[in-house]
Amino acid sequence: MTATDQLTGGWAPDERGLEDANLTRFLAWLAETGRGDFADYHALWSASVDDLGWFWDAVWTFFDIEAATPPTAVLGSTDMPGAQWFPGATLNYVTQAFRHATDDRPAMVVAGEDGSSEWSWHRLRAETAAFGAYLRGLGVVPGDRVVGYLPNVGEAVVAFLGAASVGATWAVCNQDLAVGGVVARLGQLEPKVLVASDGSVYGGKQRDRHAELAEIRSKMPSLVDTVLVPRLGLPVDGTTPWAEMLERGAGAELDVAPVPFDHPLWVLFSSGTTGTPKGIVHGHGGVLLEHVKYLDLQLDLKPEDRFLWQSSTSWMMWNLLVSGLLVGSTIVLYDGSPTYGRTDYLWQVVAEQEVTVVGAGAGYWLACAKEELRPGRDHDLGALRAVGSTGSPLPASGFRWVQEGVGRPIPVVSMSGGTDVVTAFIGGTPLVPIRAGELNAICLGVAAQAWGDGGRPVVGSAGELVVTKPMPSMPVYFWNDPDGEKYRSAYFDKYPGVWCHGDWITVTDRDSIVVHGRSDATLNRGGVRMGSAEIYNAVEGLAEIQDCLVVGVELDDGGYWMPLFVACAHGVEFDDDLRSRIVDAVRSGASPRHVPDDVIAVPGIPRTMTGKRLEIPIKRILLGAKASDVLTPSAVDRPELLAEFEDHART
CATH class of the missing domain: 3.40.50.980 (Rossmann fold)
Structure with a gap:
């Protein structure tokens, strides 16, 4: 792939990048220790899920995990839920966090709108x-x-x-x-x-x-x-x-x-949009192993890196950011608005702190793209070598903008996972090319597949994201769930013994992945399903649209109503011309079959506190439920906006 091709949003590793990759070092170690020779990433991934015990023992040994008492096995039980990882082992996450302490570079940089400081x-x-x-x-x-x-x-x-x-x-x-x-x-x-x-x-x-x-x-x-x-x-x-x-x-x-x-x-929490937030409990060992694997082998984070992920402390990405300490990186905490004073303020922080790997929610990169910002021209981004994205699917246009905005070929590492496992199921690898709009690999040790309606794997068409074998960082249990009923119903009701995550994905014939959005928010028009992300990608490409939300509502008479709610950018008036251009954008950029029945202007789109759209709660409100019955106001960033959707339900 040439540099010109790469600037269309894709990327491929060069010879030096392949040689320097942490994963190349891991592959060499596997061969040297007689654990196996693997021709490429996909061969290694297949081995990692075919024999979980072999793979996670290799991770434990390669990273020299320090245990006060050794495990008696790698996996005592493979049941889901209830897998028993490294029984008998005693350890502590904190031991690994300080193993790379050095005077050569700081442990943390704490940056804010009012200044920054380094922590040795x-x-x-x-x-x-x-x-x-x-x-x-x-x-x-x-x-x-x-x-x-x-x-x-x-x-x-x-x-x-x-x-x-x-x-x-x-x-x-x-x-x-x-x-x-x-x-x-x-x-x-x-x-x-x-x-x-x-x-x-x-x-x-x-x-x-x-x-x-x-x-x-x-x-x-x-x-x-x-x-x-x-x-x-x-x-x-x-x-x-x-x-x-x-x-x-x-x-x-x-x-x-x-x-x-x-x-x-630690205990992380579900969004809490429909009741008391569920407390998701993760264990020391599972988090430690999963995070060193993801950050070192998938994200290719190195001790000399400065790692910033724009996040609040409530988002699981804060936990993953802190785990940069596990591999010896300098973590950069940013306490403030990423758009303080102007949209590209986060890029200023990246430049000032010489960040090498930066991540943010997809919404931030799309906001920069909408304003056609050029941070590589306006800031010194010479240290930057990778950009991460998560929170929602990043469309191909977002990949292209990152490279155009930075001004040079750079990998855009999109990841998809969740609070539930405090890591990614699907992420990145420095050994495999990236195509714009796609995640380039299922993560090592993650037996993820797309399952069609028959509960069987499908390739080349959309299906439910499932994980057929346990991961070390799956929850130990839910808080206040003594019989495990909430835990089982959250992930295992649809396919007993198989984790069903609730995302809708396509695994391509190249083993890359396209994430379409939440499966429970899939739009089903005349039997043809489409992820809401495709609609958002098309509509949010219009400079006049700040945010949007689409739902499909099954009516009592058997009909199907698909409204699209749009919040206009500041100073933009919603009129018939804009409505027509929105419809054209959906027709040409997503699907003629999924053109919305109505395009409705609203003052804003409410989201969870971690930025996720409230598709299912809004759908229930439009079907006649009271907002107070389907949503906990404290879980919504702008609860006052919900009245707007109740009004539309009445009319």
Whole structure:
């Protein structure tokens, strides 16, 4: 593939890239140790899912995972749910996090709208040790919960690592979540310690969270202490200042407690749009193995990299970002708006911090594309070597814009996974070419397939994303789900014993993957199904459209109504001409069969707090349900917009 071809959005590794890839080193090691010779990535992937025990033992050995007691096996049981990984092993995520500590480069860079600072490995270790010692002084023991109400600051990483070092379980909410949403998530864990900041700086404004913090504390009677991070420098009565905590733990050695492989590391939460958010519990060992595999072998992250993924602390991508420490990379935390003052502000941060691998939600890259920004012209992006995308499918036009915007061929690594496994099922590999609009590989050790209506694998046509064999980072259990019923119904109801993720994908004959969107939001017009992502890709290419949402509604008379709701860009008036151009865009860019029945202008499109469209809840509202019955307002970024859809349901 030539450079000209690559600038159409695709990419192929050159000879040097192949030689330098972490995965090439892994393949050589497999051959040298007699574990197998593999001609290419696809041969290795086949072996990795054919024999899970062989593959994950290789990962354990290659990364020299340090265990206080060794495992008695790789897999004690392959049942789903209920697989038993590395029985008998005791270890701790935190041990691996500090194995690459060095004076040659910082552990973290913490950047914000009001400045940036570097954290040395020495500082990170000292503060982690101090916080761990402080927790032990409060009587925190393995299994207790330590939680955060924090923006994306360095102290959030310290609090997580300190809690994990003790064997306590961590959970965190970003401060853009309403109090009810925070309590619904963190309160169910009955935490012993809360780490919170007095506020945050976002969009050029100081956002004081004193009142919210007081209410949160009042609704968590299990708390024995609150440690205050002074983001705004404002005191809060009844809390322990971060500086005082550090002083009490000054000089403490990092004391890391060995815990069983599946001991709870953290609890992540479902969106909570239809009830109390489900607490998804992940174990130390599963996260550790999956993250070193994904970051090192799939994303090709190296110790000399500076790794930034634009994320709030509430999104699973924050957890994956922090795990950059596991492979020795410098992680770059950005605390602020990616569009502060202008849309390309995040690119300024990338340039200033000499970021080498940057990621964000697909929506951000598309916003840049819509404005035809050229960050490679306006900023020094000489250090940048890869761009990641997730959150929703990135269309081919998004791949093309990244390369045009950066100004040179660069891999666009799109990934698809979820909070459920806190990693990707489908991601990237530095050994396989990338085609614009496609994910270039199923990840190693992930037995993912597309299943058609008959529950059988299909290639070249769309099907349900399923995983037929266990992964180490599948949830250990759901919180407050003693009989496992919620867990089983979430993933295994449709195909017993097989994980059904709820995404609709196509596996191509080249073994690449196209993600079409959520399978429960598939548009079925006259028996022909199409993913909503295809509609969004077509419509959002229009500069006048800021956001949109499409649903297919089955009517009582047997009919099918497919409205498209659009939010116009600032200053744009919705008129018949724009309506016609939207229809033409769908007809030519997606499917003539799936032209919407109505195009309806709305003030905005509500989303979950992690940016996902509310397709199914909106569909239920249009069928007559009250918004309050199908949605938890605290899980929605702009709940006031829901009234608009209730009005359309009535009319």
